Amino acid sequence: MWDCPQYAAPMVLIGILTLFFFLFDALWSLLQVCRAVLAPLFIPNEETSLTKKYGPWALITGSTDGIGRAYAFELAKRGLSIVLVSRNEEKLKKTAREIEMKFSVKTKTIAADFSQGSEAIEIVKKEVGKLPIDILVNNVGKNYEYPMYLTEVPEKDLVDIVNINVLTVTLMCRCFIDDMKKRGRGAIVNSYIKSFTAALRFEYRRYGVTVQHLAPMFVDTKMNAFSKRLQRSKFYIPNAEEYARYAVATLGKLDESTGYWTHGIQCFFISMVPVWIRTYIGAHMNLTLRKDYFRENHIPNDRLNRKEKVC
Numbered sequence: 001m002w003d004c005p006q007y008a009a010p011m012v013l014i015g016i017l018t019l020f021f022f023l024f025d026a027l028w029s030l031l032q033v034c035r036a037v038l039a040p041l042f043i044p045n046e047e048t049s050l051t052k053k054y055g056p057w058a059l060i061t062g063s064t065d066g067i068g069r070a071y072a073f074e075l076a077k078r079g080l081s082i083v084l085v086s087r088n089e090e091k092l093k094k095t096a097r098e099i100e101m102k103f104s105v106k107t108k109t110i111a112a113d114f115s116q117g118s119e120a121i122e123i124v125k126k127e128v129g130k131l132p133i134d135i136l137v138n139n140v141g142k143n144y145e146y147p148m149y150l151t152e153v154p155e156k157d158l159v160d161i162v163n164i165n166v167l168t169v170t171l172m173c174r175c176f177i178d179d180m181k182k183r184g185r186g187a188i189v190n191s192y193i194k195s196f197t198a199a200l201r202f203e204y205r206r207y208g209v210t211v212q213h214l215a216p217m218f219v220d221t222k223m224n225a226f227s228k229r230l231q232r233s234k235f236y237i238p239n240a241e242e243y244a245r246y247a248v249a250t251l252g253k254l255d256e257s258t259g260y261w262t263h264g265i266q267c268f269f270i271s272m273v274p275v276w277i278r279t280y281i282g283a284h285m286n287l288t289l290r291k292d293y294f295r296e297n298h299i300p301n302d303r304l305n306r307k308e309k310v311c
């Protein structure tokens with residue numbers, strides 16, 4: 001085939017088109033984050049349009065710390081009243097007071113432990129009652145305490161991870177999406193479960209419900225407190241407030257987003273390399289973080305797998 005000149009032009013064209021679509025796809029997300037962030041500077045009322053577009057109430061899970069807390073403040077700044085959900089009553093009340101004092105919006109607090117699966121959702125459902133939830137941010141998530149091998153993770157932690165990251169997110173969507181459908185508006189932001197979110201978006205878009213998948217890279221929160229290294233780079237690892245400021249600006253504009261512009265850059269470069277190289281880099285990074293954790297916590301090196309190679 002390569003000796004036949006009549007195939008050369010179509011092959012070159014296919015190559016160019018493949019490259020074009022690949023680069024377009026990779027750059028699109030980054031360009032959209034820029035657009036979403038710059039729009040409020042040029043379009044009046046963009047900052048307050050979420051209440052008009054979706055309604056006055058947002059519910060955020062895991063909202064007393066990190067990204068969830070920053071989301072609560074960012075949405076309240078845009079005029080939304082906030083339902084805060086996490087485990088600790090005292091932290092909930094304190095966060096609610098801070099929001100009410102800073103912005104003239106209402107708040108409601110619900111204490112529920114999402115590792116309890118459907119029991120937690122029953123509590124949320126009962127406490128929310130007839131309050132319309134217009135924006136649902138499924139933020140709460142659990143990770144390993146530090147980078148571990150699967151067999152090192154306590155079984156209870158694995159059950160909690162599935163309950164928190166998968167089961168309760170699915171049940172929360174099920175709980176509130178029908179009312180959004182009836183009202184003909186609403187938004188759901190999911191962290192972690194990509195395919196489920198994409199399917200839900202496809203099913204509910206026609207009813208005016210936005211379903212966004214948010215996939216941050218590292219954000220400086222207590223989830224990453226195990227590593228000092230992850231608190232060093234402010235450029236690539238923003239704090240939760242900075243992250244939420246950008247991420248909330250993408251709501252209603254992007255179906256999929258890293259939520260932060262430098263994460264968009266990282267995502268672009270990561271998507272350029274083959275999966276096996278990405279896996280290698282990811283594994284190397286986790287081994288480095290794991291070694292940091294052992295060093296910082298004075299855990300003797302013999303806990304390390306001898307075969308682990310870390311620079």
Ligand SMILES: NC(=O)c1ccc[n+]([C@@H]2O[C@H](COP(=O)([O-])OP(=O)(O)OC[C@H]3O[C@@H](n4cnc5c(N)ncnc54)[C@H](OP(=O)(O)O)[C@@H]3O)[C@@H](O)[C@H]2O)c1
Nearest residue numbers: 062064065066067086087088114140141218219221222223
């Ligand atoms: N930080 C990152 O680099 C990063 C990167 C990618 C994705 N994410 C995702 O972003 C989300 C937020 O992460 P984050 O770093 O902001 O977390 P974080 O700082 O650890 O905050 C977690 C929040 O969730 C609450 N919470 C924890 N366990 C809970 C449970 N079982 N039931 C109910 N509430 C619970 C905590 O409050 P209480 O302890 O008082 O309950 C707190 O308000 C997670 O889904 C995470 O996977 C984070």
